[in-house]
Amino acid sequence: MTLEQFTNDEEQVARRYEYDDQxxxxxxxxxxxxxxxxxxxxxxxxxxxxxxxxxxxxPEDADDAHTFIKNGVLTIEVEGDR
Structure with a gap:
């Protein structure tokens, strides 16, 4: 998954956070x-x-994904091997 497609507009902010299992x-x-x-x-x-x-x-190895959007902020939480 890439976030570059969302950063073309200068007013959009896209971030990726990596944790041990997510x-x-x-x-x-x-x-x-x-x-x-x-x-x-x-x-x-x-x-x-x-x-x-x-x-x-x-990602192909994603076991589970949770998505939600609130106040214009899209959040995608992906669990599984990376």
């Missing part, structure tokens, strides 16, 4: 996002923000 990806789309939804389907995170869809492939 990776966490965070993308700040801004608090102005009025309508958003996020789900994981067949190893792909699908995020729809104000009508624009983003697809993010999870």
């Amino acid at each position: 990776l966490v990806f965070v993308v700040d789309f801004g608090a102005a996002i009025a309508d958003s939804a996020v789900d994981v389907v067949d190893g792909t995170v699908l995020a729809v923000l104000d009508g624009t869809q983003y697809e993010i492939e999870l």
